[in-house]
Amino acid sequence: MSYIPHTAEDIQQMLSVIGVKSIDELFKDIPLGLRPKSFNLPASKSEFQVTQTLHKLAAKNATGLVNFVGAGFYDHFIPAAVDALVSRSEFYTAYTPYQPECAQGWLQAIYEYQSIICELTGLDVSNASLYDGGTALFEAMMMALRHTGRNKIILDSGVNLIYRTMLYTYTLNLAIEFVEIPVVHGQSCREELFKYLDDQTAAVIFQNPNFFGAVDDYSDMVEQVHKFGALAIEVAYPVSLGMLKTPQEMGFDIAIGEGQSLGIPLSFGGPYLGFMAARSQLVRQMPGRIVGSTVDSDGRRGFVLTLQTREQHIRREKATSNICSNEALCALRAVVFISLLGREGFKELAEHNYQKAEFAKETLSRINGVQVKRSSPTFNEFTVLLPRHADEVVRRMIDKGFACGFPLGRFYQGLDNYLLIAVTEKRTKEEICRLADSLEAVL
Amino acid sequence: MRLIFEKHKEGRRGFSYGASDVAGAKPLAGKFCRATEARLPCLSELDVVRHFTNLSRLNFSVDTNFYPLGSCTMKYNPKFTERIAAFEGFSQLHPLLPQLSGGGMLAQGALEVLYESEKLFAEITGMSAFTLQPLAGAHGELTGVMLIAAYHQHQGLRRKYIIVADSSHGTNPASAAIAGYEVKVIPTGADGYLDLVQYKKHLNNEVAAVMLTCPDTLGIFNPRIKEIADMAHSVGALLYYDGANLNAMLGKCRPGDIGFDLVHINLHKTFATPHGGGGPGAGPVGVSQRLVEFLPISRVIRRLDATFALDYNYPKSIGYIAPFYGNFGVILKAYAYILALGKEGLIKAAEIAVLNANYCQARLKEYYDLPFDKRCMHECVFSASRQAKNGVHALDIAKYLIDQGYHPPTIYFPLIVQEALMIEPTETESKEALDAFIDTMIQIAELAKNNPSAVTQSPLNMPIKRLDEVRAARQPDLRWKP
Numbered sequence A: 001m002s003y004i005p006h007t008a009e010d011i012q013q014m015l016s017v018i019g020v021k022s023i024d025e026l027f028k029d030i031p032l033g034l035r036p037k038s039f040n041l042p043a044s045k046s047e048f049q050v051t052q053t054l055h056k057l058a059a060k061n062a063t064g065l066v067n068f069v070g071a072g073f074y075d076h077f078i079p080a081a082v083d084a085l086v087s088r089s090e091f092y093t094a095y096t097p098y099q100p101e102c103a104q105g106w107l108q109a110i111y112e113y114q115s116i117i118c119e120l121t122g123l124d125v126s127n128a129s130l131y132d133g134g135t136a137l138f139e140a141m142m143m144a145l146r147h148t149g150r151n152k153i154i155l156d157s158g159v160n161l162i163y164r165t166m167l168y169t170y171t172l173n174l175a176i177e178f179v180e181i182p183v184v185h186g187q188s189c190r191e192e193l194f195k196y197l198d199d200q201t202a203a204v205i206f207q208n209p210n211f212f213g214a215v216d217d218y219s220d221m222v223e224q225v226h227k228f229g230a231l232a233i234e235v236a237y238p239v240s241l242g243m244l245k246t247p248q249e250m251g252f253d254i255a256i257g258e259g260q261s262l263g264i265p266l267s268f269g270g271p272y273l274g275f276m277a278a279r280s281q282l283v284r285q286m287p288g289r290i291v292g293s294t295v296d297s298d299g300r301r302g303f304v305l306t307l308q309t310r311e312q313h314i315r316r317e318k319a320t321s322n323i324c325s326n327e328a329l330c331a332l333r334a335v336v337f338i339s340l341l342g343r344e345g346f347k348e349l350a351e352h353n354y355q356k357a358e359f360a361k362e363t364l365s366r367i368n369g370v371q372v373k374r375s376s377p378t379f380n381e382f383t384v385l386l387p388r389h390a391d392e393v394v395r396r397m398i399d400k401g402f403a404c405g406f407p408l409g410r411f412y413q414g415l416d417n418y419l420l421i422a423v424t425e426k427r428t429k430e431e432i433c434r435l436a437d438s439l440e441a442v443l
Numbered sequence B: 001m002r003l004i005f006e007k008h009k010e011g012r013r014g015f016s017y018g019a020s021d022v023a024g025a026k027p028l029a030g031k032f033c034r035a036t037e038a039r040l041p042c043l044s045e046l047d048v049v050r051h052f053t054n055l056s057r058l059n060f061s062v063d064t065n066f067y068p069l070g071s072c073t074m075k076y077n078p079k080f081t082e083r084i085a086a087f088e089g090f091s092q093l094h095p096l097l098p099q100l101s102g103g104g105m106l107a108q109g110a111l112e113v114l115y116e117s118e119k120l121f122a123e124i125t126g127m128s129a130f131t132l133q134p135l136a137g138a139h140g141e142l143t144g145v146m147l148i149a150a151y152h153q154h155q156g157l158r159r160k161y162i163i164v165a166d167s168s169h170g171t172n173p174a175s176a177a178i179a180g181y182e183v184k185v186i187p188t189g190a191d192g193y194l195d196l197v198q199y200k201k202h203l204n205n206e207v208a209a210v211m212l213t214c215p216d217t218l219g220i221f222n223p224r225i226k227e228i229a230d231m232a233h234s235v236g237a238l239l240y241y242d243g244a245n246l247n248a249m250l251g252k253c254r255p256g257d258i259g260f261d262l263v264h265i266n267l268h269k270t271f272a273t274p275h276g277g278g279g280p281g282a283g284p285v286g287v288s289q290r291l292v293e294f295l296p297i298s299r300v301i302r303r304l305d306a307t308f309a310l311d312y313n314y315p316k317s318i319g320y321i322a323p324f325y326g327n328f329g330v331i332l333k334a335y336a337y338i339l340a341l342g343k344e345g346l347i348k349a350a351e352i353a354v355l356n357a358n359y360c361q362a363r364l365k366e367y368y369d370l371p372f373d374k375r376c377m378h379e380c381v382f383s384a385s386r387q388a389k390n391g392v393h394a395l396d397i398a399k400y401l402i403d404q405g406y407h408p409p410t411i412y413f414p415l416i417v418q419e420a421l422m423i424e425p426t427e428t429e430s431k432e433a434l435d436a437f438i439d440t441m442i443q444i445a446e447l448a449k450n451n452p453s454a455v456t457q458s459p460l461n462m463p464i465k466r467l468d469e470v471r472a473a474r475q476p477d478l479r480w481k482p
Helices: A008-018 A047-059 A080-086 A104-121 A133-148 A161-170 A190-196 A219-227 A238-242 A280-285 A312-318 A328-364 A390-399 A429-442 B045-056 B080-085 B108-125 B137-154 B171-178 B196-202 B225-234 B289-294 B328-364 B394-403 B431-450 B469-474
Strands: A152-156 A177-181 A201-208 A231-236 A254-258 A274-278 A291-295 A301-305 A381-385 A418-422 B129-131 B161-165 B182-186 B207-213 B238-243 B262-265 B285-287 B299-302 B308-311 B380-383 B420-423
Touching (some): A008 B328, A047 B108, A104 B045, A133 A161, A133 A280, A177 A190, A190 A219, A219 A231, A274 A280, A328 A381, A328 A429, A390 A418, A390 A429, B080 B328, B108 B129, B108 B308, B108 B328, B137 B262, B137 B285, B137 B289, B182 B196, B225 B238, B285 B289, B328 B420, B394 B420
Parallel strands (some): A231 A254
Antiparallel strands (some): A381 A418, B129 B285, B299 B308
């Protein structure tokens, strides 16, 4: 298959305008010695053939399991209107809105997205999106380092291990001191934080709910963080913000997170959405595109990319970030998703998640040998202690048709018998009861 | 158009989850709950559908307009890849599934796509291995610079500098700086090529790497690229290939054969995945043999029994640079595109992309200054300096083009060209489409001579006129407030 419209005659006419005899002549600047040593690729296939090939590969993936795996990435329902609107090719075949007069649709949608992220988090400003939750956390950390001029970061170990590992990778060549404070009984440890918090600390990073599913009120800890002139960063789960205390209410300076739960399919890990919100004082430290409202020469409202002197295409090595392309289409999914749900739908979504998880906790706690950890309240994910290795239980449950949870031993030493179970609004009472029955059978 | 918040009507609902089948649990204690409600709009489904449908109509896009935005490769995005990415077997697949004990067999199709994509990218670029994790081109650059740092650290060296060209994308110096390097900038000579005297002067054993774009952002292939590469290697520096312009090189030249140690590919550019209003893209990074052991984990391997698995056993790996396996949905579309075009189709894409750019250059060079009059590859860069003398700047030309239904070229980039107009037509545009655009550009050149104000007042046919960008920056209004 080819998508080239040129006829042989077109090509001849164009070559003669250029003043060359052949297409090969156009490539004569490439020395013969640099021509490919090999270019061994398959022959062209028809649309039908490629579609069939990939249909077969798609069928090899098990998506029929009843899913209780979350661990930061959740199986939520996506209303059909989200897919329909995001499939408008006037959205998906456009690019970064550098020319505002022919991109008002995109610019307004991003402005609305930024507004919605501010409403969810309670914070003042947001941007046009980042790649994912992990890279958003890296950007937030860099903001704090620049803002404070310090080089120490305190990380709560309830922050998703994948994100913590990413931070270590990104800073291999930077002089940054990391301190990890332990989670005790599933909760952030105040004493440990106070032990390490000092006037060299640039930021303290918490996650709510934390990786174990525990919900906390971080207000007291954030207050201490601020006493030392450091910034407080929250890794937030947006769906939970339909119910939980907001980053702003707890005093956080920056909130970031994975926006996948806002109408974006799981799609084997991406594309996802990194969101960010911050206090207005930090806006000039923010990474990436930001859309602002202004007026045209007739005084009509319009939208533009703004505060661009932070960005790489202007500031080059002095930019606040190297990000150029972001995840705009995923941000569009998020704003359409939230607009459809509205104020009431969004609260309802959070409520259903909470209720289903509570029901699952109740149901699973009745199984002999299963201990539901209850030292902290939870939102839609919780930890259970099993009488045997969680890996083995997970393997057996797959045969019963369940992806029953995430074994914590993969990320935390000594937690081999612990399982992290997520229950979204998609899980029915019947599925939860079957999960319990099957679990009882395999233990 | 009114904001979605301004269409709010109390009592409206656009979506409901229905009654919960398990209600009745004790509510979460108040101290953990939000006290202030999120002020989200209440609308019907039709309200929302009409709002975003009408917003979409305010955009230029590849599907509606010629979009010769230089450096962005706005080629046509085939529709069938959208359908493939939406197959439930891909779109509903949880990324942690293959990380569960016994779960690898549940994602064999997806792992095969990753494994085969990596092999194709390696063959196309001549590199030894790829990581598919980077989520965009700039993210690929940052990954590349982290690999460069890991390589030198492993050699026991702490090199300080990364060299970039003054014509480079802004992401090159930004990526180098974010990863902890100081940036040295090499000017472009009067002949349009990297100034080799300056280059030699800055090259020493404190240079960790040289980042180059090839063809460069002027659209020019430097015939001395091999010499430049060898000079970098001779002082122990690594060589990074910014693959933003790879479209012109398919089957014509491979970075690996030149001697580059690292390359990123912008899948959304070269392999036709939709750009989505600024993303998502994908920026896989390929490396030469000596860097393979440092690649991020996990990596996908093919076992002896022909099954696929995730492998974490790379002790020198830099670790995770993204949570999972990259922007899988984007990789999948690029994979489908490569399979459809095949070897001959990819070569043809490069050839016609170069033909189209040269045709634009040939037809327009009488009317606009060509700062470096050389054979171009996939894009040509003009200067509107001649027009600017009459008060018609690159920005004015862009706005006039909008009025005529064309997305403007990239303007004011590369920074080394005054009043730059960077035109990348891509291979999917027909001769007729190019001729119509070129005729408009010629008309603008005539107007600039005879009637400049006809250009400088544009756009006049759009829903809005030029916007006050100074006000936007000085009095930032970045969100709706009631």
